[in-house]
Amino acid sequence: MKKLITISIFLFFGTAVFAKTIHVDKQQNVKTIQQALLLAVDGDTVLVSAGYYHEQNIVINKSICLIGINHPVLDGDNKYEIISIKADGVVVDGFKIINSGVSSIEDYAGVKVYNSRYAVIRNNILDKTFFGVYIQFGFDCLIENNTINAYNKVEQESGNGIHCWKSDSLRILGNTITGHRDGIYFEFVKNSIIWRNVAEDNLRYGLHFMFSNDDAYICNVFKNNGAGVAVMFSKGLKMIHNYFEENWGDAAFGLLLKEISDGYIENNVFEKNTAGIFMEGASRIHMEKNVFKRNGWAMKIQASCMDVNVHNNNFESNTFDVGTNGNLVLNNFTNNYWDKYEGYDLNKDKLGDVPFRPVSMYAMIIEQNPPAMILFRSLMSTLLDKTEKVLPSLTPENLKDDHPLMKPMVL
Amino acid sequence: MKKIIKYVIIDILRNKIVLAYTAFLLLISISIFNLEDNSAKGLLSLLNIILIIVPLVSLLFPAIYVYNSSEFLELLVSQPLKRKTIWLSLFSGLAASMAFAFFVGAGIPILLFEATPTGFMMLGTGILLSVIFTSLAMLAAVKARDKAKGIGVVILLWLYFSVIFDGLILFLLFQFADYPLEKLMVGATAFNPIDLSRILILLKMDVSALMGYTGAIFKDFFGTQLGLIISFLVLVTWVLIPTWLSLRKFKHKDL
Numbered sequence: 001m002k003k004l005i006t007i008s009i010f011l012f013f014g015t016a017v018f019a020k021t022i023h024v025d026k027q028q029n030v031k032t033i034q035q036a037l038l039l040a041v042d043g044d045t046v047l048v049s050a051g052y053y054h055e056q057n058i059v060i061n062k063s064i065c066l067i068g069i070n071h072p073v074l075d076g077d078n079k080y081e082i083i084s085i086k087a088d089g090v091v092v093d094g095f096k097i098i099n100s101g102v103s104s105i106e107d108y109a110g111v112k113v114y115n116s117r118y119a120v121i122r123n124n125i126l127d128k129t130f131f132g133v134y135i136q137f138g139f140d141c142l143i144e145n146n147t148i149n150a151y152n153k154v155e156q157e158s159g160n161g162i163h164c165w166k167s168d169s170l171r172i173l174g175n176t177i178t179g180h181r182d183g184i185y186f187e188f189v190k191n192s193i194i195w196r197n198v199a200e201d202n203l204r205y206g207l208h209f210m211f212s213n214d215d216a217y218i219c220n221v222f223k224n225n226g227a228g229v230a231v232m233f234s235k236g237l238k239m240i241h242n243y244f245e246e247n248w249g250d251a252a253f254g255l256l257l258k259e260i261s262d263g264y265i266e267n268n269v270f271e272k273n274t275a276g277i278f279m280e281g282a283s284r285i286h287m288e289k290n291v292f293k294r295n296g297w298a299m300k301i302q303a304s305c306m307d308v309n310v311h312n313n314n315f316e317s318n319t320f321d322v323g324t325n326g327n328l329v330l331n332n333f334t335n336n337y338w339d340k341y342e343g344y345d346l347n348k349d350k351l352g353d354v355p356f357r358p359v360s361m362y363a364m365i366i367e368q369n370p371p372a373m374i375l376f377r378s379l380m381s382t383l384l385d386k387t388e389k390v391l392p393s394l395t396p397e398n399l400k401d402d403h404p405l406m407k408p409m410v411l
Numbered sequence: 412m413k414k415i416i417k418y419v420i421i422d423i424l425r426n427k428i429v430l431a432y433t434a435f436l437l438l439i440s441i442s443i444f445n446l447e448d449n450s451a452k453g454l455l456s457l458l459n460i461i462l463i464i465v466p467l468v469s470l471l472f473p474a475i476y477v478y479n480s481s482e483f484l485e486l487l488v489s490q491p492l493k494r495k496t497i498w499l500s501l502f503s504g505l506a507a508s509m510a511f512a513f514f515v516g517a518g519i520p521i522l523l524f525e526a527t528p529t530g531f532m533m534l535g536t537g538i539l540l541s542v543i544f545t546s547l548a549m550l551a552a553v554k555a556r557d558k559a560k561g562i563g564v565v566i567l568l569w570l571y572f573s574v575i576f577d578g579l580i581l582f583l584l585f586q587f588a589d590y591p592l593e594k595l596m597v598g599a600t601a602f603n604p605i606d607l608s609r610i611l612i613l614l615k616m617d618v619s620a621l622m623g624y625t626g627a628i629f630k631d632f633f634g635t636q637l638g639l640i641i642s643f644l645v646l647v648t649w650v651l652i653p654t655w656l657s658l659r660k661f662k663h664k665d666l
Contacts, residue, residue, distance in 0.1 A: 294451075296617065317451040319617040339449060372584050374596045374629060376617070377455075378609060379463055380577035 019043040026051050033058055033066070033074075040064050042087075048072045048095070061086045068094035071125060076100040081108040082129070091120040100129040107159065109134035110148075113141060121146065131159035132180065138167040143175060150179040155203050160185040164192070172197060179203075183225065186212040195219055205230045205256075206247075209237065217242060228254040228273065235261045244270045253278040254295070260285065267411070270295055276318070279305045288312045291411055297323045297363075306330035314408045315339065315358070319376075322358040322399065325367055329398040333358065337405040345406050355400040361388035364395055412500050415487070419504025423476070429512050432468055436460070436516025444524040451616075454529055457517065458612060461537045462605055465513060467569050469544035470551075473505045474565045477552035485666050498661045502549055502654060509541040529615040536608035536646075543604045543649045544569075550657040553664065576603045593628040604649045607642055 022036045022044060030036045033055050036046045042063040050070040057080045060066065066083075073096045076082040082097050092111055101108040110129035113119045115137040122144045126132045132148035135141055143162060152158030161177030162184045164170055170192040176199075177183040183199025183206045186192070194217035199206035206222030207229040209215070216238040222228040228247040231237060237260065244254030254273040257263065259281040269291045270276035276295040279285070285308045292298035298318040301308065303326030311334045315321050321338060335351065343352040362381045365372050375381050388395060423429050440457060447453040477484075480501075487497045517537055521530040548565055555561035580599060584592060600606045614633050632638045 317449060339452065369584055369588050371592045371596050372581065374600065374606075374610065375577050375581055375584075377458060377613060378577045378606065379459075379573050380581060382459070383574075 019045070021045045021047060023047050023049070025049040037062070037064075056080045057084060058082065059084045059086060060090050060092075063087050063089040065091040065093070066095075067091070068096075068124075070094075071096040073098060076108075076110075076129070078102065081106075081112055083111045085111065085113045085116055085119050088116050089118040090116065091122070092124065093120070093122045094124065096125045096127065097129060098127045100131075102130045102157065107131050107134060107163070109159070109163070112136065113138045117141075120144070125149075129159075131163050132161045132177065133163070135162075135164045135167050135170065138164065138170060140169045141167070142171045142173070144171070144173045146175045148175060148177045148180070152179055152181070152203060155181050158203060160208075161199070161202070164189045167192070171195070176200075177202065182206075182208040183222070184208070186210065186215065188212060190214050192216075193218070197221075198223075200224055202226065208232075209234045213237075216240070221245070222247070222254070224248075227252045227256060230256040230258070231260055231263070232256070232258040233260075236263075238264045238266075239268060240264070240266050242268045244268065244273060244276070246271070247273045249274060253300075256280075257282040257285065265290060269293070270298070275300045275323075277301075279308065281305065283307050285309070289409065289411055290314075292316070292318055292321075294318065296320065300324070301331060302326075303328040308332070311335045312405075312409055313337070314411060316408065320360060320363045323363045323367055324359055324396060324399060327396045329396050331399075333399070333401040335403055335405055336401050337408040338401065339408075341404050341406075343404065350406050351403040352406055355402045356404040357389070357392070357395060357400045359395045359399050361385050361394055412496050415492075415497065415500035416504045416507070419501055420508055422480075423504065423508045426476075428472060429508050432472070433512040433516040436464075436513065437520065440517045440520035444520055450525055454525060454533070454616060457521070457533065458609070458616070460517065461533055461540065461612075462609055463573060465517075465537055465540050466544045466572060466605060469509050469541045470548045470565045470569050471562070473509070473545045473548040474552045474561055476505060477501070477549055478558045478561060481666070488666060494662050495658060498549075498658050499654075502546065502657075505549070506542045506545045506650075509545050510538045513537050513541045527615075529612065532612050532615045536611055539643075539646045539650070540604060540608055543646065543653075546650050546653040546657070550653040550660075553657045553660045572603055572605050577606065580606075597629060597632050601645050604646055607645060611639075611642055 022030055022039055024030050024033055024036045024046060033048060033053060040046055040062055045065040045067060048068045050072050052073045054075050054077060071094055074082050076099045078099050079101045082100050083092055097110040100110050109131035110126040110133060111121050112134040117139040119138060119141040121133055124146045126146060126148040128150060133143050148161045150158060158181040160182040161180040162172060164186050166188045168190055170189060172184060172194045174196045178201045180202050181204050183202045184194060185208045187210045189212040192215045196219045198221045200223045202225045204226045206225040207217060209231045210233060212234045214236040219241045221243045223245040225247055228244040247254050253275040254270040255277045257279045261283045263285045265287045267289045271293045273295045275297040276292045276299055278300045280302045282305045287310045290313045292315045295318045297320045298315050300323040303324060308331040314337045316339045321340060338356050338358060341352055341356045343354040346353055361384050362376060439460060443453045443456045518534045521534050547568060551564045551568060552561050555564055600610055610629060610633055633642060
């Protein structure tokens, strides 16, 4: 036992003694980062002073910490990928990374992780990069507090802010991403967490999931993107405490669920979206304590969805509460608050005594014939809605909330 | 001209119907804003009042008034006054009192409780609708000599603008569902001041829903500065054309 302790103490001090710090400064011996990387061995730290560095492609293939002091600028001259990480345990901290190359063949990025574990990319400012941070076959990587901006106009010529492919156990925390194609893109990524990020004004989606299972995104803000969040072909996702705001336009939604199963959607706020949630082929989704406010459609739930449980949500000031495209309803709505509910509560159990049908006749008419929107809120459409309430014919019979709340939930 | 307008307004005030209408609007708007827990629902109820009650009253009251003051009109015509002056004074007096009744009855509660773009749009369109339907009522009254017929026509006009026109549009939309009708619909609204006002208000109230699907086309037209100006010009045209037609008829009418 004693031997073991001595050995481990020696091992500990051993690394501490041999790891060195290399300063990169225009005024000193080591003038470029490339030079420093040649000198460095595993475990070293490279400190880079403030300044302007044109270093072409910086390939890090040793486990080192690359730390910038006062955000030194790494310029890719619109030609190169700026930092390529090809070793485990690399830290890139505190740089301003600008002007990466743009290519339609290769995915150039500000910082790209190839096949590595434990990479940390922290406190960087990325400006005008094609892809911002790109993780490919990464494991247990941390992307934290980066500001990633681009100024793209067309989807075809722009990359994603944070692009993750075939990775596992990533943590993406506190980043701000604007002006990219997708703010954050996940493809074949599992067991990862996206927490406290802001994705704003991106061209396509704020956050995009493809084939990514068992991930969670929590406390993020998605505002004014082409469409808020698209979650496709994935299962076991948790979506908690996010804000989906002002995703406006034809085919724009706060949250798109396509071929999703076993999702969990809780405590989110959907405000001023054309459609708060659009669901297609979703199954076994659990939705509770969400707030839908001032959306065009709070939810559009296609007939291809099943076992979607919607309970204890607030629906307030939406133009339409629920829209659907058929008569088949395999979903369950209970105990939600609907501000359009006109029922009564005789036994004072705070639940309405008559069911509420959230799909209005006119919502169905507009679904079939979109230009009919022009007659919305006319006397004609009000009359149609009222007659439908008395004698339902067009709206799905089973889409109803049997016990709606009389007062909104306090959320 | 000023004297006749003054006389018409005093006469309308003495009549008390417009005062009752004002009180009714005031009562309803204040109770709507106080009873509803969220102001969006209050605005919705108010929208229905603006689109249904305002046109109805603005059609019926002026028409009946014109018929009942036929002797007064005959007296005025016998004086050395131009017929144009007489008719326009009558119109101005009626339109001003209807618009003022709306402003006091619905406008003041709107300004108090809901001074938002939606509220201002409602106020503007409500006043314009009062004037438009006054001018339509006067056209109907001058065209039909018989009082019962005139009032019947006015009621039919109201039915047409608030229900039948929309029914026809809906029918056309479903008959020609395979064709792109969005642009045509934008044009069609110019033929119904109620629809046009409703869309202008919707653009402020349901902007999220209108951003989707074809709504975006309406938004692209009505939502722009130019579209807004054009819509208001169309509404003003709805005042000018019936007034001009009725004036032409009145000038040569054998009273």
